[in-house]
Amino acid sequence: MSSIDFTLFAPTIAEATLIGSFSQWKQIPMSFEHGTFHCSIEISNGEHEYKFRIRHHNEDKWIDVVDPYVTKYNSIKNTGIITIKNGKKILDEYVWKYDDVKLLDNKDLIIYEMYIADFADNGQFSGVIEKLDYINDLGFNAIELLPIQESMGINHEWGYLPRHFLALKTTYGPSTDFKKLIDECHRRKIRVIIDAVFNHTATDCPLAIIDHDYWYYKGKHHPEHPFYWGPELNYEYYDEQQNLKPAFKFATDVVRYWIDEFHLDGIRFDAAKEMDNYDILRELDNVARSVRGSQPFYTAAEYVPENLTIVKVNGGPVDACWSSSFHGVIANNLVDKNKFELDLIKYIISTPDLINYLSCHDNERLLFLLGKDGHLFDDNAFICMRLAMIILFTSVGVPFIFQGDELGDAREWGSKDQHRKKFPMQWNLLKNDRNHSLFNTYKQLIELRKKREELKEKVVNFIHENQNDYVLVYARSQELIVITYFFPEEKKDYEINNIPQNGKWIDWLSKNEYQVDNNILKTNLGPFDGRVLILQK
Numbered sequence: 001m002s003s004i005d006f007t008l009f010a011p012t013i014a015e016a017t018l019i020g021s022f023s024q025w026k027q028i029p030m031s032f033e034h035g036t037f038h039c040s041i042e043i044s045n046g047e048h049e050y051k052f053r054i055r056h057h058n059e060d061k062w063i064d065v066v067d068p069y070v071t072k073y074n075s076i077k078n079t080g081i082i083t084i085k086n087g088k089k090i091l092d093e094y095v096w097k098y099d100d101v102k103l104l105d106n107k108d109l110i111i112y113e114m115y116i117a118d119f120a121d122n123g124q125f126s127g128v129i130e131k132l133d134y135i136n137d138l139g140f141n142a143i144e145l146l147p148i149q150e151s152m153g154i155n156h157e158w159g160y161l162p163r164h165f166l167a168l169k170t171t172y173g174p175s176t177d178f179k180k181l182i183d184e185c186h187r188r189k190i191r192v193i194i195d196a197v198f199n200h201t202a203t204d205c206p207l208a209i210i211d212h213d214y215w216y217y218k219g220k221h222h223p224e225h226p227f228y229w230g231p232e233l234n235y236e237y238y239d240e241q242q243n244l245k246p247a248f249k250f251a252t253d254v255v256r257y258w259i260d261e262f263h264l265d266g267i268r269f270d271a272a273k274e275m276d277n278y279d280i281l282r283e284l285d286n287v288a289r290s291v292r293g294s295q296p297f298y299t300a301a302e303y304v305p306e307n308l309t310i311v312k313v314n315g316g317p318v319d320a321c322w323s324s325s326f327h328g329v330i331a332n333n334l335v336d337k338n339k340f341e342l343d344l345i346k347y348i349i350s351t352p353d354l355i356n357y358l359s360c361h362d363n364e365r366l367l368f369l370l371g372k373d374g375h376l377f378d379d380n381a382f383i384c385m386r387l388a389m390i391i392l393f394t395s396v397g398v399p400f401i402f403q404g405d406e407l408g409d410a411r412e413w414g415s416k417d418q419h420r421k422k423f424p425m426q427w428n429l430l431k432n433d434r435n436h437s438l439f440n441t442y443k444q445l446i447e448l449r450k451k452r453e454e455l456k457e458k459v460v461n462f463i464h465e466n467q468n469d470y471v472l473v474y475a476r477s478q479e480l481i482v483i484t485y486f487f488p489e490e491k492k493d494y495e496i497n498n499i500p501q502n503g504k505w506i507d508w509l510s511k512n513e514y515q516v517d518n519n520i521l522k523t524n525l526g527p528f529d530g531r532v533l534i535l536q537k
Helices: 125-130 132-138 175-187 206-215 246-262 278-292 324-335 342-350 366-372 378-394 427-431 433-451
Strands: 002-009 015-020 031-033 036-043 046-055 062-065 079-085 088-090 111-114 142-145 164-168 191-197 266-270 298-301 320-323 354-357 398-402 461-466 471-477 480-485 491-496 503-507 513-516 521-525 530-535
Touching: 002 046, 002 079, 015 036, 062 206, 125 132, 125 175, 132 175, 132 433, 142 266, 164 246, 175 191, 175 246, 191 246, 191 298, 206 246, 246 278, 266 278, 278 298, 320 324, 324 342, 324 354, 324 366, 324 378, 342 378, 342 461, 342 471, 366 378, 378 398, 378 433, 378 480, 378 530, 398 433, 427 433, 471 491, 513 521
Parallel strands: 111 142, 111 398, 142 191, 191 266, 266 298, 298 320, 320 354, 354 398
Antiparallel strands: 002 036, 015 046, 031 036, 046 062, 046 079, 079 088, 461 471, 471 480, 480 530, 491 521, 503 513, 503 530
């Protein structure tokens, strides 16, 4: 038996007691000091269930609440779980094997977004481990996981209503499996980024049960905003008596725990626009980097539409901002043959410190939209996808794809409860010639991105623009140019001037060769053509 401390920070409530399997669920009194209830009790080694029983001021009723800092959670019984080994609290006994592997810098990132429940055949961390060689062979060096914190119990859903911030969603498997997944990623030099929600929580989050108005805004943070997903954490409120900002402290505690315990490599902050607080984002970034130590770390913010003041190069708190514009501009200019928004296309190609995507969990897949809005199907749709992919991997921002895009998944999310629908990976699509060709194009473009250093830099020169002919050509260096053509009809004997150098150029994808003389390339352009030309020395 060992003496174990239990604490509950709840400065605004009247009383609190501890209950658990170790006391046959009988109440154990807790003393109060400096805003925190605490007690120490003798507990044997092993797993034990527990929670707190609290009473608010001016109320006679006692209510049960799970520890806001619980690291294991029983979603069936609604209890926290504590594990004791040799007189100490532990999460597990996993031994890290690949911490010494030096991971790639942020400028090298090529990110694969993953929803574990749909990606893995068994819907668990262990199933993702079985597919890591697939991710590695494709060439991705980072995976970004939809929220893995406990949310909505055992329900199949994306996880954007966090309830227990320090506990894993139980359906994904034990903490040792998650650590092994991260370790195996690191062995392959794949970084692991998590999508984290710090704007809001579920209504039954323990913080809301203890005292809603202490941790949250009383109503909507911004009443004029159209979106409201749940109680919104108040990072501005300062408790003078406790000398702290409660929500601020809780969020930093959460980040410190996740990075320290799981050796994560990045965080994407959901709903940063609704958070509207650069101070907390900056602090979370600083805390994460201080814990991760010598390994690189990456922070990104979801801000729709993107706001470049949020990135560090402009004085903001994070490394990058999600670019909803990239998806929107590409989709709009492919589905409408009369549209060629040259300035917007140049913006999405050339703007640094953005994360660019054709599809993500928040929007319909591009291949679906090409059919629905552009009436482009079969070969025509896949030709458009090829052009879009070329732009994605040769633009200045970080390329990012959602699981299944590489297979040619064209299923519709729908507008209702898409976060609860099941969309398992359609591996059989690779049996189709079009899909297999698309898959190989992804591999080729990822290989290109990794091999060519100029694609990791922030320099792009637009060397040929023709609004009337729907043609845009840009150079990422004197030796690499990209030709894009946004029209469904062939254009013969088209002349592209201002090619940086004369000589023989070869298309990275088709391997076709082109001769440039007098800095002019004369060529035929097919419908929605795209080419990446590299100078042959």
